[in-house]
Amino acid sequence: MEEEEEEEPKCKLFKIAEELLKTERSYVSRLHLLDQVFHFKITVENKNASFMPEEVITQMFSNVKSIYKFHNDFLLPQLTERMFNWSKEAKIGDLMKRFAPFLKMYTEYVKNFDHAMELINQWLVKSPRFATLIQDIQQLPECGHLTLQHHMLEPVQRVPRYELLLKDYLKRLPEDASDRTDAEAALKLVTEAASHSNTVMKKIEKFHKVMSIYQALGGGIDLISPTRELIKEGRIIKISARSGEKQDRYLFLFNDLLLVCSEQILGSYKLRARMSVDGMEVRNTIDENHSISKSFIVKSVEKSVEFLDENSKSGEQEWETVIHKVISDYKSKSLSRVNSNPIDPEVLDNEQDKIGILGKKAPQWIKDDAVTMCMVCTQQFTALKRRHHCRACGKVVCGKCSPRKIKLEYDNSQLNKVCTKCYDLLSKDNTRDQLSEEDSKKKGILQKAACEPSIIAGYLNVLDKGRNWSRRWIALRSDFVMYLYKAHQDVVAMTALPLPGYNSLLVDETEKIDKTNVFKLCHKNLDTFYFQADTETKVKQWVKVLEKMVLLQLPNEEEMTETNRLSSASTSSTTSTNSDC
Numbered sequence: 216m217e218e219e220e221e222e223e224p225k226c227k228l229f230k231i232a233e234e235l236l237k238t239e240r241s242y243v244s245r246l247h248l249l250d251q252v253f254h255f256k257i258t259v260e261n262k263n264a265s266f267m268p269e270e271v272i273t274q275m276f277s278n279v280k281s282i283y284k285f286h287n288d289f290l291l292p293q294l295t296e297r298m299f300n301w302s303k304e305a306k307i308g309d310l311m312k313r314f315a316p317f318l319k320m321y322t323e324y325v326k327n328f329d330h331a332m333e334l335i336n337q338w339l340v341k342s343p344r345f346a347t348l349i350q351d352i353q354q355l356p357e358c359g360h361l362t363l364q365h366h367m368l369e370p371v372q373r374v375p376r377y378e379l380l381l382k383d384y385l386k387r388l389p390e391d392a393s394d395r396t397d398a399e400a401a402l403k404l405v406t407e408a409a410s411h412s413n414t415v416m417k418k419i420e421k422f423h424k425v426m427s428i429y430q431a432l433g434g435g436i437d438l439i440s441p442t443r444e445l446i447k448e449g450r451i452i453k454i455s456a457r458s459g460e461k462q463d464r465y466l467f468l469f470n471d472l473l474l475v476c477s478e479q480i481l482g483s484y485k486l487r488a489r490m491s492v493d494g495m496e497v498r499n500t501i502d503e504n505h506s507i508s509k510s511f512i513v514k515s516v517e518k519s520v521e522f523l524d525e526n527s528k529s530g531e532q533e534w535e536t537v538i539h540k541v542i543s544d545y546k547s548k549s550l551s552r553v554n555s556n557p558i559d560p561e562v563l564d565n566e567q568d569k570i571g572i573l574g575k576k577a578p579q580w581i582k583d584d585a586v587t588m589c590m591v592c593t594q595q596f597t598a599l600k601r602r603h604h605c606r607a608c609g610k611v612v613c614g615k616c617s618p619r620k621i622k623l624e625y626d627n628s629q630l631n632k633v634c635t636k637c638y639d640l641l642s643k644d645n646t647r648d649q650l651s652e653e654d655s656k657k658k659g660i661l662q663k664a665a666c667e668p669s670i671i672a673g674y675l676n677v678l679d680k681g682r683n684w685s686r687r688w689i690a691l692r693s694d695f696v697m698y699l700y701k702a703h704q705d706v707v708a709m710t711a712l713p714l715p716g717y718n719s720l721l722v723d724e725t726e727k728i729d730k731t732n733v734f735k736l737c738h739k740n741l742d743t744f745y746f747q748a749d750t751e752t753k754v755k756q757w758v759k760v761l762e763k764m765v766l767l768q769l770p771n772e773e774e775m776t777e778t779n780r781l782s783s784a785s786t787s788s789t790t791s792t793n794s795d796c
Contacts, residue, residue, distance in 0.1 A: 225305065227387045228305065228384065228387050228388065229301060229305070231307075231380060231383055231384045231387065232297070232298060232301065232305075232307050232384075233298065234380065235294060235307060235377075235380050236294045236295065236298050238376065238380075239286070239290065239291050239294055240291065242286065242369065242373055243283070243286050243287050243291050244357070245366055245369045246279065246282060246283040246286055246287065246369070246370070247283065247287070248357055248358065248366060249276070249279050249283070249366055249367065249369075250276070250279050250280050250283040251283075252352060252355070252357070253276075253349075253352055253363055253366070254272070254276045254279065254280070256348065256352060257272055257275075257345070257348060257349075258272055260344075260348055264344055266342045266344040266345055267338055267341075267342055267345060270661055270662070270707070271334060271338065273661055274327070274330065274331065274334055274661075274662075275331050275334050275335055276331070277323060277324050277327040277328075277331060278320060278323050278324055278696075278713055279324065279370065280713075281320055281713035281715065281716075282320060282321065282324060282370055284716060284741070285317055285320065285715065285716060288716070288739070289314065289317075289716065290310075290314050290317075293310055293314070294307070294310065297310060306392075306393070306394035306397075306398075307384065307394075307398075308381075308384070308388075308394040308395070308396075308397035308398030308399075308400075308401055309394060309397040311377070311381060311397075311398070311401035311405070312397040312398070312400045312401040312404070315400075315401045315404035315405050315408070316404060316766075316767045317715050317716075317767060318374055318377075318404070318405060318408040319408060319695070319767050320695070320713065320715060320767075321370060321373075321374055321408055322408070322694075323694055323696075324370050324371070325370075325371055328367070328371055331367060332364060332367070335363060335364060335367075336364075349363055374405065374408050374409045375409045377405045377409070378402070378405050378406055378409045381398060381401060381402040381405055382402065384398060385398050385399065385402060421444050421445065424445050425438060425443050425444075425445060425469075428445065428448075428467055428474075431482060431483050431484050432474075432476070432483075432484050432485075432486055433483065436474075436486055436489065438472075443469050443470065443471060443472070444469060444470045445467065445468070445469055446468045446469060446470055446537065446541055447466070447468045447532075447534070447537050448465070448466060448467045448468065449465070449466060449534075450463065450464070450465055450466075450478075451464050451465070451466050451522050451523070451524055451525075451534055452464070452522065452523040452524070452525055453475065453520060453521070453522055453523075454510055454521040454522070454523055456519075456520075456521065461523065462477075463477065463478070464476065464477060464487065464522075465477065465478050465484060466534065468534075468537065468538060468541060469492075470492070470541060470544065470545065471491070471492045471493070471545060472489065472490070472491060472492060473489075473490040473491075473492065473495070473513065473515070473538070474486060474488070474489055474490075475487045475488040475489075475490065475520060488517070488518055488520060489517065490513065490515035490516075490517055490518065490520070491515055491516055491517065492515075492541055492542055492545045493516070493545065494515060494516045495513065495514065495515045495516075495538075495542050496513075496514045496515075496542070497511060497512070497513055497514075497535060497538050497539050497542065498511065498512045498514065499511050499535070500512060500521070509523065509524075510522060510523045511524075511534075511535045513538060522534065522535075573607055573608065573637065573640060573641065574607050574621075574623045574624050574625065574637070574641050575623075575624045575625055576625050577625050577626075578605075578606070578607060578608050578609030579609050580604050580609040581604075581609055581610055581611050581704050582704075583602050583611060584702065585611070585702050585703055585704040586602075586611045586702050586704045586705055586706075587701035587702050587705055588701075588705055588706065588707060589611070589612050589613040589615075589616055590610040590611055590612055590634075590704070590706050591610070591612050591613075591616035591634055591635060591636060592612075592613065592615065592616050593662070593706055593707040594613055594615075596613065600613050600614070601613070601614065603617045603632060604632075605617060605632070605633050605634035605637055606623060606626070606631035606632055606633055607621075607623060607631070607633045607634070607637035607640075607641065608633075608634065608636075608637050610634060611704070612634045616634050616635050617632050617633060617634050617635070618635070619632075619633065619635070619638045620632050620633065621633050621637075621638055621641050621642060623641075661698075661707050661708045661709075661710070661711060662706070662707050662708075663692070663698060663707075663708055664704075664705070664706045664707075665688050665690060665698075665700040665702070665703050665704060665705045665706070665708070666703070666704060667690075667692070668692070669690040669691055669692050670691045670692060670693060670760060670764070670769065670770060671690075671691050671756070671757065671760050672688065672689065672690040672691070672703075673688070673689065673748075673753070674686055674687070674688055674689075674703070674749075675687060675689045675746045675747060675748055675757070676730070676746065676747040677689075677699065677744070677745070677746055677747075678728075678744075678745035678746075678747075680742075684730070684747065687699050687700060687701065687709070688700040688701070688702055688703040688705070689746070691714075691760060691761070691764060693769060695713065695714050695715055695764050695767055696711050696712065696713050696714065697711065697712040697714055697736075698710075698711050699711070699712070712736075712744070714736075714761070714764045714765045715765060715766075715767055716738055716765070717736045717737065717738050717741075717761075717765045718736070718737050718738070718765065719734065719735075719736055719757075719758050719761035719762045719765055720734065720735055720737060720758070721733075721734050721735075721754070721758060722734060722735055722745065728745065730747045731747075731751075732747055732748045732749070732750060732751055732753070732754045733745055733746065733747045733754070734746055734748075734754050734757060734758050734761075736761065736765075
């Protein structure tokens with residue numbers, strides 16, 4: 216009898232471990248679908264037909280490739296081996312503790328999720344070729360008749376799943392078990408990583424509600440937005456402006472929008488009016504000459520509608536009160552956005568003291584050879600697409616992004632060519648509205664300027680697949696990603712390489728590299744990357760930093776001081792005073 220009681224917890228622990236392996240296999244197959252099917256097919260088709268910018272695809276799929284590689288190449292094989300040898304090593308806490316730090320890579324995916332959904336929905340409407348391709352892929356048996364958006368949700372849901380399994384595992388694990396310390400440490404790390412996903416899951420529930428309303432309206436209205444949230448819905452009476460007749464209506468009130476609808480059969484709705492909360496007012500008719508008492512008028516930029524609230528349930532806030540609150544909240548958030556970010560930080564290089572001197576003092580010009588693309592639109596410069604300097608901020612821009620001239624105080628108020636951003640600032644023509652709209656656009660993973668804060672950055676020679684060396688600006692950032700640029704003032708990276716899973720090593724003589732001061736990043740399942748620095752000291756410093764970052768560790772304060780010194784030395788003499796374009 217005692218033996219049976221002792222065997223029961225062991226059996227339950229085995230079942231939990233078995234469940235972990237089973238769900239991991241299923242999850243890896245979903246990641247394969249996302250990266251090797253959706254991502255791959257879209258990339259290949261786009262190269263042939265060019266129906267969308269390459270950077271949009273990169274932003275849609277974020278770092279899903281590195282997540283797939285981690286689970287397919289590391290976690291799943293280790294779990295499979297452990298279950299095969301369960302009779303000898305009946306535990307999973309040590310494995311999960313070892314791999315839990317790598318779950319930090321989910322932070323980037325989760326943060327980018329809203330933006331990715333927004334891009335997918337936008338391009339499904341914007342590009343018929345993209346929409347057809349997605350529809351064709353979704354018909355594949357492995358898709359299970361589910362949408363791309365549904366599969367994109369899997370990584371967000373996975374980390375909380377690890378948390379639940381580990382909690383259940385610890386609950387069944389004896390107090391004196393040798394695996395308890397590791398399992399508790401793993402749970403702590405996983406719970407920390409899951410907090411990001413749980414926040415997004417709450418947003419996704421709200422997003423799904425908005426999506427269901429979108430479908431109930433027949434999809435004929437642009438309703439999908441990651442920031443839109445349903446506040447209240449329900450029946451109300453509309454008073455006809457012409458006849459005073461009472462008409463049944465159904466309202467959907469969002470944090471930024473009011474939809475006036477009429478109910479149709481089978482739970483569908485017909486849109487009657489769309490009213491923006493921005494600029495909306497609510498006026499009670501009690502003191503006005505209206506034939507119907509207790510009605511109220513909602514006035515928006517688009518139109519004015521009179522309502523009578525006869526359907527509110529007891530204990531439920533009346534429509535007039537709720538709409539008032541939504542308007543008040545919207546105004547507060549709008550004011551907060553303007554006050555917290557009145558000036559485009561990119562125009563002013565994040566230096567608030569430049570706000571007052573833009574156009575009043577000659578700027579320091581960025582050198583022509585410091586950039587390979589327009590610092591506003593990010594288009595590459597060519598023999599036809601020439602470089603121009605903005606006379607207000609000193610940035611290098613293309614002709615399309617510097618079409619106007621404006622009087623600059625430092626040049627005796629003479630007309631000077633400026634970029635579109637500086638023109639908007641200096642002309643003060645709806646500047647705040649334009650900037651707040653622009654700042655609200657989310658940046659893609661490659662849309663990080665070379666000059667943004669880095670752990671270490673500098674010029675290195677990089678060996679390409681054709682065995683040619685090219686000089687590139689390399690930046691390692693706290694998101695554990697290596698960014699490669701053509702020049703140190705470029706505003707968009709050429710490519711990005713997630714570092715976890717790689718090894719950083721010095722190159723030995725056996726590899727027949729005809730250069731000195733070379734180091735490499737190697738991976739057992741991926742291509743090896745070779746880099747050459749100017750000096751042996753720099754090589755050692757890069758390798759030292761990379762050795763930590765591939766293990767999801769950041770340099771300590773002393774090491775950071777040294778890397779900052781090297782990065783500063785790499786950027787010396789890269790700017791100049793005014794010169795002709």
